[in-house]
């Protein structure tokens with residue numbers, strides 16, 4: 159059995175261009191789907207996949223670990239940068255899809271079988287609609303409360319918000335009070351039974367991140383995400399020690415080595431590898447095993463397309479430390495037209511029952527994808543009041 163082609167299909171989905179990866183074999187009808195979406199870097203990733211594919215054409219797709227080692231270590235430059243890491247991830251996910259199809263079982267059956275009956279989903283406020291999640295107007299705590307209620311009415315028991323505004327490296331009380339008002343509005347709207355998460359998008363400096371974490375501690379967040387830059391891991395650890403709120407991070411890290419450092423520093427209670435960036439399912443499983451050793455929870459980053467979601471769920475059904483799956487359901491109206499999925503979602507509680515189909519259980523409709531060709535992503539550029547560059 160041989161790999162004969164590695165193809166990319168770019169599908170413009172407003173905020174992102176989804177990059178679907180199709181690994182084709184010499185067996186009639188046998189191929190696998192992966193995803194390598196990296197917003198604002200679409201052409202780089204497509205090019206990186208083309209570069210890496212030279213290593214894999216003619217190889218046996220069943221030797222996934224061997225091929226992963228080739229992709230990561232050959233061509234001299236290791237695959238631990240975000241572009242190459244994403245390209246490797248997309249191919250690796252497709253290889254697991256192929257292996258599941260060969261053995262006629264879902265991927266989670268390949269990894270020791272089901273460790274849970276269902277996986278809980280959480281949503282973004284507004285369902286992932288770009289304007290609601292990222293552009294809620296400052297001062298509009300009421301809107302946060304309304305969107306929170308809407309998420310619960312849609313059946314979710316957990317949701318994530320961007321209640322921490324963009325701030326310079328040091329600012330006074332105003333942004334802290336704003337964040338607190340937004341979180342208080344959400345908590346008052348949905349009560350104590352619902353889990354609320356706040357993503358800081360690594361906007362704050364370490365000290366601002368600490369101030370936000372302290373101010374929001376009384377609201378019992380399920381987790382508090384990326385309170386400062388991932389490059390300032392020691393400071394994330396300081397925040398983790400200073401509050402009882404579980405701190406989460408990891409969506410921008412590539413490779414098990416980066417997660418080893420995060421865990422060694424006891425910086426987080428929740429690791430968030432992105433399966434489409436960190437090195438695919440092969441590396442995500444290693445990262446998950448490491449998290450087990452530290453008794454740290456895993457909640458993979460997953461705001462992208464449908465192959466990423468299917469991969470996250472297969473990992474979730476086979477990883478004890480996995481706690482919840484990030485989901486986006488209202489980013490584009492035609493999401494369900496481009497993919498058929500093997501898992502089912504119960505609307506009440508938004509819980510997912512396991513996929514019964516082989517591999518990832520999905521099929522991508524290439525004709526539908528062609529209706530949404532590449533478009534340059536909307537630029538997200540942030541400048542502070544004084545004109546200096548900020549973090550979005």
Ligand SMILES: [Mg+2]
Nearest residue numbers: 357359383409
């Ligand atoms: Mg995030």
